[in-house]
Amino acid sequence: MSVDVKEFIPLMPEIFLLSMACIILIVDLYLSDANRSITYGLSVISLAITGLITFQLMPTSPEVVLAGTFVSDQMSAVLKMFVYLVTAIVMVYSGKYLKDRSIYKGEFFVLVLFGVLGMMVMISAHSMLTIYLGLELLSLCLYALVAMHRDSMNATEAAMKYFILGALASGLLLYGMSMLYGASGTLDLGELAKFIAAGDQTDLVLLMGAVFVVVGLAFKLGAVPFHMWVPDVYHGSPTATTLFIGTAPKLAGFAMIMRLLVEGMGDLHAHWQEYLIILAVLSMVIGNVIAIAQTNLKRMLAYSTIAHMGFVLLGILAGNEQGYSAAMFYTIAYAIMGLGGFGMILLLSRKGFEAEDLNDFKGLNDRSPWFAFMMLIFLFSMAGVPPTLGFYAKLAVLQAVVNIEMVWLAIVAVIFSIVGAFYYLRAVKIMYFDKAEDHSPITSSADMRATLSANGLLVVALGIYPSGLIALCVQVFS
Amino acid sequence: MESIYLTIALAPLIGAIIAGLFGKQIGRAGAHSVTILGVAISCALSFYVFKDLVFDGGAIFNGAVYTWAVSDGIRFEVGFLIDNLTAMMMVVVTFVSLMVHIYTIGYMADDDGYQRFFSYISLFTFSMLMLVMANNFMQLFFGWEAVGLVSYLLIGFWFKKETAIYANLKAFLVNRVGDFGFILGIALVLMYFNSLDYRDVFSASGHMANVTIQVIPGVDWSLMTVICILLFIGAMGKSAQVPLHVWLPDSMEGPTPISALIHAATMVTAGVFMVARMSPLYEMSETALSFVMIIGAVTALFMGFLGIIQNDIKRVVAYSTLSQLGYMVVGLGASAYAAGIFHLMTHAFFKALLFLAAGSVIIAMHHEQDIRKMGGLRKYMPITYITSLIGSLALIGFPGFSGFFSKDSIIEAVHASDITGSGFAYFAVLAGVFITALYSFRMFFIVFHGKERMDAHTKSHLHESPLVVTLPLILLAIPSVVIGYMTIGSMLFGDFFKDSITVFSQHDVLGKVGEGFDGALGFITHGVMGPAFWLAMAGVATAYYIFMMKPEIADNIKQRFHFIYDLLDNKYYADDFNDKVFASGSRGVGKLLWKVGDENIIDGMVVNGSAKTVGWVSGIIRHMQTGYLYTYAFVMIFGLCGLLSYLLFG
DSSP states (O other), X not given: OOOOGGGGGGGHHHHHHHHHHHHHHHHHHTXXXXXTHHHHHHHHHHHHHHHHHHHHTOOSSOEEETTTTEEEOHHHHHHHHHHHXXXXXXXXXXXXXXHHTTOOOHHHHHHHXXXXXHHHHHHTBOBHHHHHHHHHHHHHHHHHHHTTSTTOHHHHHHHHHHHHHHHHHHHHHHHHHHHHHHHHSOOBHHHHHHHHHHSOTTOHHHHHHHHHHHHHHHHHHXXXXXXXXXXXXXXXXXXXXXXXXXXXXXXXHHHHHIIIIIIIHGGXXXXXXXXXXXXXXXXXXXXHHHHHTOOBHHHHHHHHHHHHHHHHHHHHHTOSHHHHHHHHHHHHHHHHHHHHHHHHHHHHOBTTBOOOBGGGGTTHHHHOHHHHHHHHHHHHHHHTOTTSHHHHHHHHHHHHHHHTTOHHHHHHHHHHHHHHHHHHHHHHHHHHHXXXXXXXXXOOXXXXXXXXXXXXXXXXXXXXXXXXXXHXXXXXXX | OHHHHHHHHHHHHHHHHHHHHSHHHHHHHHHHHHHHHHHHHHHHHHHHHHIIIIISOOOOEEEEEEEEEEETXXXXXXXXXXXXXXXXHHHHHHHHHHHHHHHHHXXXXXXXXXXXXXXXXXXXXXXXXXXXXXXXXXXXXXXXXXXXXXXXXXXXXXXXXXXXXXXXXXXXXXXXXXXXXXXXHHHHHHHHHSXXXXXXXXXXXXXXTTOEEOSSTTXXXXXXHHXXXXXXXXXXXXXXXXXXXXXXXXXGGSXXXXXXXXXXXXXXXXXXXXHHHTHHHHTTOHHHHHHHHHHHHHHHHHHHHHHHHOOBHHHHHHHHHHHHHHXXXXXXXXXXXXXXXXXXXXXXXXXXXXXXXXXXXXXXXXXXXXXXXXXXXGGTOHHHHHHHHHHHHXXXXXXXXXXXXXXXXXXXXXXXXXXXXXXXHHHHHHHHHXXXXXXXXXXXXXXXSSOOOSOHHHHHHOOOOOHHXXXXXXXXXXXXXXXXXHHHHHHHHSSTXXXXXXXXXXXXXXXXXXXXXXXXXXXXXHHHHSHHHHHHHHHHHHHHIIIIIOHHHHHHHHHHTHHXXXXXXXXXXXXXXXXXXIIHHHHHHHHHIIIIIIIIIIIIIIIHHHHHHXXXXXXXXXXXXXXXXXXXXXXXXXXXXHHHHHHHHO
8 A cells, every 4th residue: 555645744733743742741751840831831832833734734625535544624624723722721721720739740731632632533534443543542541631630539430430431432332333344344434425325224234333333422422321421520530631521522522423423424314313312302401400409510510511512412413514513613612611611610729629619609709700700601601691602502503403393302402401501590699699608819820810811701702703603613514 | 974973973872881880980070071072072063964954955864874683674774864854853952961961060069979960861862862863763762762761760860769769660651651552653664664764664655545454353444544643652652742641740850950851852852753753654644643633732731731730840840841742742733743843942942941940949949849938039040030031931932032933833833724623722722822821920920029938048048050050041041032033934934844844735734824924023923913922911911910919819719619729739630540540450460460370370380390390300310320330331331222222113
């Protein structure tokens, strides 16, 4: 098999990031703890340069290279750039939290960078094998990141659960892929699509393979009933890791669904649409209802994530350009809001204290009116209150669902959004109307404060002028 | 020019925002400077626009400046229609508003809500300008509601005063009744014309002459009549016509400057302006015109009676406002739109003057408003005295003063009209002249002449008001005298309104009146020989005789005709009727719905019930999250099996 060197050009971002991750790993060996911020700086700069490369290489039409295993198209470029952005912000938010817990190590940054690489591979995958490769790279990094805080019982337990359940899900996904391979004789998603279009769409092996694949995807996104790991892992991980797990991998997960279901099995839409309906409805119902009973903010946000992923699935199951772009818009919006929500926990945490309980937010308005307002924006956005980003995200998805004449689904989504509004508003009430028990000042760094404020204002700004981001998401699929 | 129009509308808004949101930072002087600057810019530019349009022959502007939304082919726009009618309204509104702004510096000097007050009145100026400059029904409605809102805020400006809160609630509720009719009218326009733009609606109105609709099934009504009457119901609320007049006297609970600006000169005349603006629609329905005329006549006459027995200085002026609004509406009903608008303009000046003069008296009397405790103020307050005299003479229509021209032309127009109800209206407006003169000069004599009835303390402090108060009085007194003389030729009998107001030839009463018109002096000569002048003189003489020479006559009449006095004193029992029937009736219905519908069914079952159910379910399902790995794996496998069986058996 001869490979033209030009074929590697679309891979430049991946190659660059891989090299940088290795260099950072080595440089970090020679750094003392006091100079660890060099690692931090290098990581952020690497992400920025990778972003630049990706932007420069943004293709106008899809380019499939390396014997059909890798694709570079507009969706991959846009999603990757959001992954870099979100990851860079994760690094900004995490610094002080990690220092306070003596886990401000090079491993964190290197593992995150390798995780990003895994996501990039997933996003650009054009073969089932590439998808699996990227997924495993990401997952292994995440398992290690969850376990970073070795002395914490919670973290170790969460890592163990995540690892075992993740292995189970990977097995199911791989099993599904092997069935698809068995039925079609190809790993290439383009070829698979052609095979399905030409062949027998009632082939049981093919359909069962689709079920297993959907299960694997649902696990990755955290859709009910494959969600059980989400609350425990979100809760048990160091919050910096939770922040990472809760945001960037959702973008990759969205890409994985798009690649496997839409590009690979577009003609089985009628089948997987039904599975996604079940998963989406269960996610919105269970996620929103159980979140009400939570007193731990990280667990509450975990269940809220599950509900939000239900919304993303709603967009995808619409099965047309409008639905895909709505789902992508929702995923990006969720990543931005999630950054803010978990970022607030990091902001309020300090040495020996995790501000992860709802009661830790009591009277936040008296302690810091500005950040109480920022949290209000994030919570309103997650609840879907206009004029925030979350409102337009929900609106776009609901429009897509209504347009395929599944009004009942939109009604269910709206009803459970209202149920969900309860726990978001309860948190707002706690911040604004309850008396503060904790009066210690907020001690986070200036860059984090600035970034978090920018994050909050972005949620409002994109809520007032959503057209740019919406247009971007629409353009990707047109 | 477009940017000039925008500046005119927005300058007061910017002033209001600065004074309202940053009142603490900029302080009292800052608040009045910034709002006065905003209104002064508006006023100067309005005069410029007026000059450009009327004297330099500038073009009429009619266009959108901002498209808010397009839905189903209907455009919702912010747009301006600037013709002679609008330009005149802009000048009146901004000029009176500027005077009131300046006056307020003196009147509200000791008030805690100083900045808030300036913010409100500037906001009002913006809203009123949006209303008169509108080129479509949506913006008209926006301005309509916005002035109503500010009026509500200002009536309740002293929100710790029980009566003020009652009054603003009342104004709000009564205006809701009117606005309900108004918005129904707009909805009908939208439904049949498929546009909210004046230009489209007016040009299409010709085709709608014979369209009928069935409001009550089986009865055909002319569409134009229904639209016009519904729109007029809005005007009845805003311009306080019987039976929706009840809020205006109570609105006097607000500070005097806003009584002058909002409840005399500008906002309450919005209804008159609106009907004149809609003249192409009203012309198509004689039924609606008759309705308008009769309502106006009833208001003009019967509200005048009430003025005779009031003892609160502001309430006397308030009832006179009601009565004068009635005159304007009668003019509209007679198709003499120009006369109605003309009276609107002269009235704006002299009534603002009278209110501000009353305010000046109130300041001097240390916020005493009862005229029975005044008297002989002439020698203490010469400027207030003279300006009040000018205002009163203008109000009763003394020949040569502005009110004379406008009122006489309305009376002549009604006389010339022959639609249903014009006979009654003619009687009402003539009798009204006598009544107007009687109550105006009753108050004038009691306040400024006769015995000094105030207590010694007040008396020792009596002095003329400061310059910021008297200057607006003087500036308003000038147009009160001369504006009628100067403009009657062009506004009433010339072609000033030819592009703004449509009158069908069969209704053209002003044309008939104008046949004999040979200049303002001739009009005066003609007026002196007519019955109106002599009735006014008789009113003044009666007032002088009864209240200055033989006060016991008044008491005598009061005792002998006590049933009439009671009827007037209770304002025809309209308030009691509203309180007992509408207010307690709706409270009863509300209470029923609240207790049974809301508390039991909605709150009890739907809201709390579903909340409890969700909470209960949530408490149960959370136990599924056991924390044991095998449970999690089991649920996953269970889910997989579920999906597989759905595939195989579903």
